[in-house]
Amino acid sequence: MSSGARILVLVLVGSGSLWGQVAQSHPTRSTPLSQPAQHNQLLKYLTKYGYLPAPSDGNALDYTSLLPSAIQEFQDMARLPKTGELNEDTITMMSQPRCGVQDWTRSRWRRFLHSGSKWRKHSLTWKISSFPDHLSSSQVLVVFKDAFKTWANITNLYFEYRSAGVVDIEIKFLTGDHGDGYRFDGKGGVLAHAFYPPDPFTKTRLSFGDLHLDASETWTLNTNDDGENLYNTVLHEIGHSLGLKHSNAPGSVMWPWSADSAASQHTQAKLSSDDIIAVQSLYGEKTSNRYEKSENSHFLCRMHVDALLTTPNNKIYSFNGATVTELNSTTLEPVFGSQLISEVFPGFESDDSVDAAVSYKGFWPYEASYLFVGHQYYRYSLNTSDNQMTLDIGYPKNISLGWGFNESHFDSVYKYGGGNTPVFVKGLKYWMHTGTSHGPYWNYPKMLSMSPNLFLNSLAGIDAAFLHKNGTNYFLSDEHAYLLHHDDIMDTKNLQQLC
Incomplete structure (x- = not known):
């Protein structure tokens, strides 16, 4: 697996054999580690989770002077009294089921942490490619839909389930070595791992956002059953898929010991204020109902769209953040999963999303496609030899130079x-x-309310629009989508509201 994909591993540390007799010591006293095996286990744990530095170049380190501060840092993360001593409460926390990613970042603590990446769109697709043997696919689907809905309820995110095809978040129940370098070790060990969202500067496709669970575990649906609570684990892992690291706040779904501790296995996990603040800092507070549309509704109604485009070869594209999705020309449903814009439109290097897009011929001998981003625009021509879009030489350019007016x-x-x-x-x-460098007609701009088109003058803006090859226009305005036939643009009977 490429090093560009960052991963989080949820791992169980056994409570019995790991610490032996030490776990019976008094909770308020320092515990001497008389047995070398116990001492080595302590060093291994604190090194694994980042509280002690790992030896470099094969050179052993003297950890004696470092142990008290390392234990104190661990206690700070675990919200225990910071004694710097290895007491029973500390050993108990070290023996709890937990997530395997390092806790300590050698930086000032924040109550929640971001991975440094996030999805540059608000509509995400997901599917489950394999299931555990002891649960039905319908039972597992209900759990995942509920968990995704929990996150969608408090922020501007929409999660669309698909049964097949390329998706943003692929979910699998796997065993053993399954090809990503992070093997599962059977029942009672590693529970699950999830990948962070894609880094916008990484152009290759990896396992960004994907979620793997150990099929060897006894996953349960009821909080009264023995085993690993599937919903609690999934809720935690989705947080990682959205870009959240662990929080050091107990009660947070993203706390390392939250979703899979023995105490919470029989309690349905809920997002804390810490979790809500964390995800809203990435994707904003929930302000729109667009992401709550029925899964059976029109694609343009249920997905966030920045811009729409019909290319000269009559392909239709929906732009969303840093990605673009090709739509079927008949159903307007996705043909494949989302791709980076630069994969379909080579040379597109902006960190910003596409504001608007249109294909236009003007006085050129051929039709070109234009992507508008801030003060600039990109012009693409269709390469007839391979039917691919090619960035024209000299682009991007400032809008004022090519289109003749100072707007952006x-x-x-x-x-x-x-x-x-x-x-x-x-x-x-x-x-x-x-249609020339002379800019708009002299008597513009005008207000939409003054448009001679009885349909357009009723809109509170147009968020995205495109012209279909059949001559009809599609418009997105606020939370609604419209289809406008052009037999007579003055006749509102030719207007069809999709949602």
């Missing part, structure tokens, strides 16, 4: 059916463009 950050750019005049929309204003 458009909400949408589109063409009406049957015409070739691009319309630029920003807020409640719109511009009819001449």
Whole structure:
């Protein structure tokens, strides 16, 4: 597995054989480690989780002077009294089921931590590719849908289940060595691991966001049953898939000992204020109901869309954050999973999302596709030899140079059916463009409310729009999607509201 994919491993540390007789010592007294095996286990634990430095270049280290501060740091993470002494409470915490990623970052503690990456879109797809033997697929699906919904309820995220195809988050129940370098070790050991979201600067596809669970575990659906509570574990792992590290706040789903401790196995986990603040700091507070649309509703109704585009070869693309998704021209459902924009539109290097997109011919001998990002735009031509988009030489350029007016950050750019005049929309204003470097027509901008089109003048802005090859326009406005036929644009009977 490439080093570009960062992983978190949920691991069980056995409480009986690991510490032996030491676990019986008094909780308030320092415990002498008289047996070398016990001492070595302590060093191994504290080194594994980052409280002690690992030996470098094969040179052994004298840990004697480092142990008290390392134990104190562990106690701080575990929210125990910071005595710096190995007492029974400390040993008990070291013996609890926990997540295997390092705790200590050698930096100032925050109550929650981010991985440094996040999804650059608000709509994520997921599927389960394999299931445990002792639970039905329908039982497992219900658990995952509930867990995803828990996160979606408090932030602007939508999770769409798919039964097949390429997705953002792939979930598997696996055993042993399963090819990602982080093998499962059977019942009672490693429970699960999850990958962080993709780094926007990493152009290759890895296992970003994926979630693996050990199929050897006895996963339970009821909090009264013995075994590993599936919902609690999944809720924790999804947090990692969204970009959250562990929190040192007890009660947090992202606390290392929260989702899988013996005490919480018989309690349904709930997101704490710490978890809510953490995920909202990445994806914002919940402000829209778009992400709660029925899974049976139209794709344009249930997914966040930054821009829409029909290319010269009549392919339809939906832009969302740093990704783009090809849509079926008939159903407008995804053909494949999301791809990085640069994979479909080579040379696209902006860290910002696409504001608007349109294909337009103008006075050129061929039609080109334009992606607008902030103050700049990219122009792509269709390479007829391989049917791929190619960035034209000299791009990106400033909008003021190529389009002749000093505006930027458009909400949408589109063409009406049957015409070739691009319309630029920003807020409640719109511009009819001449199609040349002279810019818009002299009497623009105008307010949408002044549009001669009885449909457009009722909209509170246009978030995204595109012209279908059949001559109809699709518009997204606020939380609604519309289809407009062009037999007569003055006749609102030709308007179809999709949601």
